Amino acid sequence: MNCSIFDIIGPRMIGPSSSHTAGAVRIGQIANKLVGSHVKKAYVTLYGSFAETGRGHGTDMAIVAGILGMDPDEGGIRYSHFTAQQMGIDIKIEFSKEEAAHPNTAKVHVVGTNGQEYTYIGTSVGGGRIEITSINDLELGFSCEYPTLIVFHEDKLGTITKVTSILAAEKINIAFMKVFRSQKSQAACMVIETDSQINESVLKKIECAAENITEVCFI
């Protein structure tokens, strides 16, 4: 792997820990990107060392800050609980004693002001980088380092081609693509990491591309 010199000197971030603080902000940020609107309500469960040393590292404040849409280098992280309260956003945090597969893990249940609802699991893997390992009970994996398109659908022949041909027509290059499903012909999900942003109208087109496409998110 050729790491960037800015992986070495950077990121600019609020301390004290790149994995417990900066990574936690990034996990929180996924919440409002998934629902595609502001967040109305969120319930966060912290596991492993997120739960054990989370308070000392400000992990709870960091996740809330991310849910509010703040970046890892924003001074407001310290006051995120207060800000959420002021904005009338209902956020609860639980420090779980249960074991998790990875030490720095958070589960987030989020409800958007638009009524959209998701539950996802995010893991902080070091240096502020994260991985999303599950959405709505479907196990998957992506890093959020690229613009990421997530298409939920019922597993059916030809769906993938429909989506990728729209992207090709819009000249959106696919960097990586993975498909996850729970069982054959059941709930499935394409995770497509792209080289460029995807605008609303293209997302709409994808949503209407096939009947078995249930939801489209862009992160």
Add this chain to the structure above:
Amino acid sequence: MNMVFSTGEELLEICKSENISISEAAIRYELMISERDRDEIYEEMRLNLKTMKDSIKKGLSHKHVSMSGLVGDDSITMLEFASQAAMGERMAKIVASAMAVTEVNATMGCIVAAPTAGASGILPGVLIEFAHQHELDDEMILKGLFNAAAIGVLIAKNASISGASGGCQAETGSASAMAASALVEMRGGTPLQSLDAAAMTLKNVMGLVCDPVAGLVECPCIKRNALGAVNAVLCSDMALAGIKSIIPFDEVVTTMKNVGKMMHIDLRETAKGGLAATPTGIKIAENMAKAKQKTSQADNSKRD
């Protein structure tokens, strides 16, 4: 020529055949692996430098209290003592700057991870305070930062820069090696002298374990940043004086990786061994857990 170096040898080869410095090699490396142009790369590093300077200023301007209440004002204490320091006032000021940034980090202020948040004091402390003392401009500090980044890339590629996988030698050790190499270039040394300085720095802390008390980036981290600053200045002096590292840089990095692997898991950021497992360390962790319970009980009663 391929600018994407993976070893110290390759980096030296590039510097020699292109007749460029390590800092220039780092910029050309980034040009090849990223989509940024030279101006964007400079701009990003300038932003990093600005945040670094701000964090030193903030740390030394007033006393802070960390998340645990354990630390926060040692940098100011050191600065006030600087004129009496046996290591000299200049060195003491560099140490105070390094500690200041780490304190800002521990108190949820803004820092630049270099290479990690825990070790974030060493590089800015050494480079910025040294430049201040010698009236060097920002261009020169930026050169230092690019040089340091090249060393960090080499360590990340061939060993590790995280305490969880390699112990503190990989975090504060890497940061000091980066700073030592950078200082050599800022002071007119050769690329080989830079690598020698980095190698000697890593050798000096080979095997240093990661044992944060209560799992927090506070104790011993802040003082290890102080040590890291001294180690960096020391090794840049040795290299510029003409002292060579007997074991070459690449071999030192490989062995740092191996030593990290041999390190028991309790000594790699899990806060189960080393200073974290001393009677005092355990007591601090217990007190924090109690305080945590109290606050979550309070939270719960609010909810009910």
